[in-house]
Amino acid sequence: MARQTYRPxxxxxxxxxxxxxxxxxxxxxxxxxxxxxxxxxxxxLWRLSQGExxxxxxxxxxxxxxxxxxxxxxxxxxxxxxxxWFAIAPRAMPAVIAGKKVNPDLVGKAHWAGFVVASIVxxxxxx
Amino acid sequence: xxxxxxxxxxxxxxxxxxxxxxxxxxxxPYHKEWSILDxxxxxxxxxxxxVVYRWSCRMAxxxxxxxxxxxxxxxxxxxxxxxxGPGSTITLxxxxxxxxxRDLAVDLEDxxxxxxxxKPFIVDAGAALKKPKKAQPPTTGVGEYRQTPLELSVxxxxxxxxxxLLCYSACPQFGLNPKFVGPAALALAHRYNADNRDLGxxxxxxxxxxxxxxxxxxxxxxxxxxxxxxVDPAAAIQREKVNGMMDWGLSKLxxxx
Numbered sequence: 383m384a385r386q387t388y389r390p391x392x393x394x395x396x397x398x399x400x401x402x403x404x405x406x407x408x409x410x411x412x413x414x415x416x417x418x419x420x421x422x423x424x425x426x427l428w429r430l431s432q433g434e435x436x437x438x439x440x441x442x443x444x445x446x447x448x449x450x451x452x453x454x455x456x457x458x459x460x461x462x463x464x465x466x467w468f469a470i471a472p473r474a475m476p477a478v479i480a481g482k483k484v485n486p487d488l489v490g491k492a493h494w495a496g497f498v499v500a501s502i503v504x505x506x507x508x509x
Numbered sequence: 510x511x512x513x514x515x516x517x518x519x520x521x522x523x524x525x526x527x528x529x530x531x532x533x534x535x536x537x538p539y540h541k542e543w544s545i546l547d548x549x550x551x552x553x554x555x556x557x558x559x560v561v562y563r564w565s566c567r568m569a570x571x572x573x574x575x576x577x578x579x580x581x582x583x584x585x586x587x588x589x590x591x592x593x594g595p596g597s598t599i600t601l602x603x604x605x606x607x608x609x610x611r612d613l614a615v616d617l618e619d620x621x622x623x624x625x626x627x628k629p630f631i632v633d634a635g636a637a638l639k640k641p642k643k644a645q646p647p648t649t650g651v652g653e654y655r656q657t658p659l660e661l662s663v664x665x666x667x668x669x670x671x672x673x674l675l676c677y678s679a680c681p682q683f684g685l686n687p688k689f690v691g692p693a694a695l696a697l698a699h700r701y702n703a704d705n706r707d708l709g710x711x712x713x714x715x716x717x718x719x720x721x722x723x724x725x726x727x728x729x730x731x732x733x734x735x736x737x738x739x740v741d742p743a744a745a746i747q748r749e750k751v752n753g754m755m756d757w758g759l760s761k762l763x764x765x766x
Contacts, residue, residue, distance in 0.1 A: 386524035387608035387616050392684040400580070403681060406729045470730055474747030477663045477703065 409466045412459035419456040468493045513539040513595035517548055519560060520602040522609050530609065532600070533557070539595040545585040546574055549601075549613075561612040569737055572673030576613050577602040582675040582735045604678035606687070620674060623690050626716050627698035632709025639711040660705050667700035667745055669738040676732035676742050682725050689725040690716060692732040692742035699745035702752070710752075718753040726750070 393399065397407040429440040443449055471493060472486035514536045522530040535556050537548045546564055553560050565571040567586045574585040579593070579600055593599050607615035676692035683689045690698075698717055701707045717723050726746045733743040 385610065385616075386528075387610055388522050388524070388528075388530060389608045390530070390605070392606070392681070396681055396684065400731070402731050402734065403729070406731075410727070470728060470743075473733075473741065473744035474728070474751065476748055476751060478659065481659075483659060483662065 405466070409463055412463040415452075415456040415459040416463070419453065464497065468497075515539050515548070515590055515593065515595065516598040517545075517552060518598060518600040519549075519552070519612065520600075521560075521612055522603075523559070523561075523611055533560075537590075539590055541589070541591040543590045545576075545578060545583075545588045545590070545599065545601065548590060548599075549585060561610075561614050563614050570671060572671030575604055575673040575675045575678070577605055577678060582678040584673060584675070584737050587737065604674055606677055606680065606684040607674070615674075617674070619687070620672075620677065620691070620694070623694045624672070624697065627690065627694050627701075628709050628712055629694075629697040629701060631701060631704065631707045632712055634708055637708040637712065639708070654706050656705065663705075664700045664703040667696050667703070667740055670696055670700075670740050670742075671738055673737065675735045675737065676740075679731040679735040681729060681731075682727060686721065686725055688721040690722050692726075692746065693740075695723060695726070695749060696740055696742035696745040699749050702749065714753075714756070717749055718756070723749045723753060 397403040426437075426440045426444075429436040444453070468490060472489035475484050475486065475489050477484060517535045517537050518532045519535065520530050521527050521533045535552045537543075537551050537556075540547075543551075544567070546567055549560065549562050549564075553562075562576070562585070563573040564586065565573045567574075569584050569587045572584075575582060576585055577583075578585065578588050582604060585601075590599075601613060603609050603613045603615045607617075607619075610616050670693055672693060674693065676696075677683050680689070680692055683691050695717065698713050702710045702713060723746050726743070728743060728747060730743045733741045736742065
């Protein structure tokens with residue numbers, strides 16, 4: 383006789399059932415905001431190619447309250463992604479590179495060092 | 510002992526008598542040294558002999574008593590009534606993402622089939638798809654195969670898996686895609702790929718480097734949280750992704766091995 387098993391279905395809101403899943407889904411969702419902001423930046427570059435008036439229009443748009451709010455949310459999301467990703471990225475590293483055992487702590491610190499260096503370079507160009 | 514009790518709520522499913530899962534409530538005396546497994550033994554012996562669950566070693570070695578305890582995948586033998594306290598209510602459900610056989614027992618056949626597919630054993634030169642370029646390293650047939658501490662450290666943690674399947678219960682990607690080979694089987698595949706005595710990496714590629722292989726994993730990471738043996742299957746899968754990507758890149762360059 384064939385066995386009669388019961389296959390439960392996964393609830394649509396499974397990611398709300400466990401805080402661990404929720405934090406994961408927020409990390410995934412950060413990409414939407416970062417993606418949209420990059421789209422905004424791409425539009426900015428395109429407007430720049432169309433001359434000064436077009437560029438100034440895009441700059442003015444960035445000053446709109448809703449745009450500032452969107453930028454702030456995106457910044458928060460990007461920080462969240464950075465912190466959570468840097469926390470788990472060391473575990474994705476190969477155990478041994480060039481005959482040397484990889485130290486996950488050092489890999490994590492190297493990520494942050496890279497972040498600091500990149501931030502300084504960007505700020506140096508801007509300021 | 511005091512006359513304090515705990516309430517154990519067990520999800521019941523019997524195809525003949527209880528075709529829709531529902532909870533059964535049992536009052537169990539509270540003893541601080543009792544594990545959830547002890548409480549289940551009490552239920553089965555003294556309250557209801559029809560309760561079905563799996564167990565064997567009762568010391569977190571066999572991996573049989575994995576279940577969802579108050580929403581978290583855990584081993585019943587190393588979760589204690591004192592973790593919840595007298596008077597508490599503890600819900601026991603079968604592992605998530607599996608077909609339920611009866612009560613707390615799930616169907617393991619699909620997992621065993623996946624485990625077999627990743628060849629969780631040392632593949633030697635005679636059996637390997639891709640023959641080694643160099644002479645085959647010594648095998649047990651000619652004596653000891655000595656490994657350096659470094660060579661051992663690369664895969665040792667992944668040998669600790671007891672196939673308890675808590676990681677499958679923790680994995681939403683497995684829940685969404687039952688074809689996903691899943692954390693434990695992929696961690697074991699990595700355990701052998703990372704072992705320098707093994708020559709089966711090529712054999713395992715067809716299972717690993719696919720949509721239902723390592724690429725179904727999105728690094729949720731909960732598998733590693735619930736693992737009672739600290740195997741960190743999520744790390745194993747990410748490392749296999751790196752290997753798969755290198756392999757793909759090299760093949761595009763016309764090189765590879």
